[in-house]
Amino acid sequence: MTQPSKHIAVTDTVTLGNDLPFALQSGPCQIESREHALMLAGEISAICAEVGIPYIFKASFDKANRSSLAGRRGVGLAQGLAILAEIRETIGCPVLTDVHTEAQCRPVAEVADMLQIPAFLCRQTDFVLAVGEAAAESGRTVNVKKGQFLAPWDMANVVAKLESTGCTKMALVERGVTFGYGNLVVDPRSLYEMAKTGYPVVMDATHAVQMPGALGNASGGKREYVPVIARAAVGVGVAGLFMEVHDDPDNAASDGPNSVRLDTLKDLLMELLALDRARKAPMIGH
Structure with missing residues (x-):
């Protein structure tokens, strides 16, 4: 990125900035059990600590936008927040989760360090304002995903909505754009364009290789492309990478086809960290 970047402190230990070493937002697509x-x-x-990458745990207590009624949705708000609070306390990492309704915003802000606006809801003005208000009141950070139907410069309007509430801590997430039926593509120019807002940009490298509805009653995906997308994003220069990780992705409750296998994560992160250091060396003094 060539634009100046805000540095957004998610916690005392994790700060996001396009000119800083990248952070990882990662976990299973949904909370399957405590x-x-x-x-x-x-x-x-533990892997991130060993490699030297700031880490934010991400998982959803509810997956509200399932392809069909048969899709597993998660453990629900109360149980999910209790699990996230336990992870935050015992593992010691920040936590990130989706919100889906205006009523969920304040309860989630009491627990989560980052509130995520799902891609399909990023244009819902009342909802965006509710998330912004809850984040501003609690000092939390908003992780807002760019809808698959938006151009990157359209995110300036989402930023303005959030800022109108007093929310000035946010990151913008690229997750691909709809290309025909059941396919997404990533344009690296989107990362550059969204950085013009001044806010940190995150590349969602796993949802970007999703194939929406490709399995008929569920989404498919090609996890083999995750490293390709992640390398390209790091080459552009981003504040963070979002990657869903699972120990048994073929049997995951959701988004298994595009999730990274846990036993491959360390090697992938080491490769990406080397690229990130080379890309940002003039900026961060490596």
């Missing part, structure tokens, strides 16, 4: 979420949070956190 034990599973704690296990993955601990494993990914």
